[in-house]
Amino acid sequence: MTDMHFLAPANPPEKVSLEGLEDKWAKNWDDAGVFAFDRTADKANIYSIDTPPPTVSGSLHVGHVFSYTHTDVVARFQRMCGKEVYYPMGWDDNGLPTERRVQNYFGVRCDPTLPYTENFVPPFEGGDNKSSKAADQLPISRRNFIELCEKLTAEDEKQFEALWRRLGVSVDWKQTYQTISPDAVAVSQKAFLNNLARGEAYQSMAPTLWDVTFRTAVAQAELEDREQPSAYHRLGFNGPDGKIFIETTRPELLPACVALVAHPDDERYQPLFGKTVRTPLFDVEVPVVAHRLASQEKGSGIAMICTFGDVTDVIWWRELDLPNRAIIGWDGRLISEAPEAITSEKGKEVFAELAGKTTFSAKQRIVELLQESGDMVGEPKPITHPVKFFEKGDKPLEIVSTRQWYIRNGGRDESLRDELIAKGKNLAFHPDFMRVRYENWVNGLTGDWLISRQRFFGVPIPVWYALDADGNPDYDRVLTPSHDLLPVDPSSQTPAGYTEDQRGKANGFIGEVDIMDTWATSSLTPQLAGGWIADPEKFAKVFPFDLRPQGQDIIRTWLFSTLLRSHQEHGELPWTNAAISGWILDPDRKKMSKSKGNVVVPAEPIDNHGADAVRYWAASARLGTDAAFDEGMMKIGRRLAIKLLNASKFALSFEPSDKNAKVTEAIDQSLLLNLAEVVNEATKAFQSYDHTKALEVAEQFFWNFTDNYLELVKERAYGHGEYTSAEQSSAALALRKALHTMLRLFAPFLPFATDEVWAWWQNTGSIHRAAWPTAEELLEGLDGSNIALLELSKEALFGLRKAKSDAQVSMKANVESATLVSPATVLTELRKLEADFKAVGKIETLNFEEGEEFAVKDVVLAPAEEV
């Protein structure tokens, strides 16, 4: 191998600086297509990344910068290893966050009954993110609403892209997708139809967790428990032998009571099992039943079962085969019709009074009535207890019986669950223990995945239903489109064999109005990013993906659902590796979140410290580990980047005087021998997704290089004094070789500074397409026995510096004489350093002496006047 490319003259600028490097190199990379994916590459040679599509519904924060840096570092490493990296970017512009944001930003809300308005101008633009009252929002058609969604998300996407470019995320910007695009809708619908055809998707009329604000069903994965104030109300039921007292936090559900329940082993209530009691106020006869989920300790040990107060009610209702007397409507208010079971005049009267009230008002009123009638004992007893909320909602969830679509996820099928657990074992989680979160979630599933949402902005469920002779939908006759027609909107398109005028008519059809859960589309990011429908040839090359980077909080949603869909659709894992980033905490180690108001806008640290510095901070945190927002760390990163520029400029200022330069000197060989080990360590670390280790070893070597080696050999590299041309050339060449390798080791972390230096002296294009360094390229022609010398030289320098520091003189102070003491074997090595050491230490006479321990002694400084 020729060393010619090391010898090329370098042209660093007069004064080096980090300023402006981001813009300069971001543009260069874009112009030269450095990160463009070459689709002609062999599948085996492609490294594909299933990028998290950021939710384009609000502002970015440093958490994005953090995790995207982790991914980018891997992408750049793989690219330098010769892989053709498929690194697309997606935008998640579906779902409630976008819908909400559009409502507030433009002051509108969607009313699907309204007609489309041409050239619609919203009431205003740029509203804040606080929720405004629905009454203040202008109702507009669904199509107008979606247009506004698209308008707003397009603006957001531009901002996101600009930030990623500044940060140096090496995405191929020609490879992007949006979850709202027609292609994404088609992918989502096709996958759903395949699920349907295979029997994995089905519809069911069932009690469903329901958000009364958004008026939509929500899925298990979207639940969140919140501690809420509540109160126990002690109510007396009329039993055969007197009053039975129960305690309830939901007295307003008394008209929906279908039974009382106690634990089978509870001796207090065993005599009542099989008998009936009558409800207070409504005088409805209900059975007393036994069930293992009833707790003897809670309340009075006997509870009323209502349709439906909580999920336990649903279990009891289902397992005990009880009647349904649901009284909560879609709007969260009590329905107008009393359940048929209420037959007494008084009961009907009471219900009529409650009808139409919110649960809150109904509760207040029924408590008054119960107290008046004497059926309630004492005052409500305040407690706090956890209540299920939709994670984005602000009212407790109700349970409402509705017809919904589900996808089988193993929640009701042990064998599928086992298959999914087994699949998870083949996925390499980084860090490995994150797999536990996945397994916990799979094992804790309580039902199938509810994917239908009663919203307007999203992917329509692509089916119609036939209407019978009376004009009622026959939900068993699901009409589906053929795949080549996708995407479809069943509310404006017709199923095959029908015409539009048959919509809603007897023997005609109706379109499904629901849309799919946002995860139903997000779970298909490998298919979206890979071009499953649009570009099957590409898809075959990039799928399964090599890497899924994501946050730990969405293992149960995004990771799980993606794995599930891939298992169903392709029978294999969607990726081989999952890299899980930790949280960003504020400097007080609290999790950053909008509600706490401690979110840092990501452009700020980049402005203040530079992209390389911010990347350094992010890359210093290991996968799966939370990290504090730490500007101190960014300063260190900035210092490293600046040092890299300066040290490079200095090292490159030395040119080998010998055209056939060889690294001949022992200390120069030692440098490269040590660097070869660093290369091996860094490579190994990267291969096991331990980027912090790779950075650490490179950084440690680099500082030793500048602080010690460079100091030690610079006199020789200058060619000062008695050095021969070969000796001078050895140093100069070693410096260049080391730099050539170190720059590449740093390239994934500090892409701007490293490409800047690379461009000073290499004509080979971007460093980010240069080959990842190998130990072999460094080791050629070296004598391995010299390896320890670098460390020895460091020790010797420390000793000398300490002597000068103790004497409080400049490091440049002349020394008349000094003695190096060391064991005999080491002494032989140290003698090889004599000339360099004398030169750097300005030592007149250097003595060597044999001794037990290494030391620098007898340092005699020259009189100050002679300096």
Place this chain on the structure above:
RNA sequence: GGUCGUAUGGCGCAGCGGUAGCGCACUUCCUUGACAUGGAAGGGGUCACUGGUUCGAUCCCAGUUACGACCACCA
């Protein structure tokens, strides 16, 4: 209540079966011709607690405590 993770100098983190390291901060010094956005030399920790294994534990095992996360619990 279950599971997982974390616990190392003031702060942020490495580490490892053989009596502790790095960076920041701190102290002192050096305005050296790559870099004052710099450099050098220092001080500072009984590695959360209690047991066990071992010749020897910060590192392995068991338990405890604290913190974080996820899940479960909603009468």
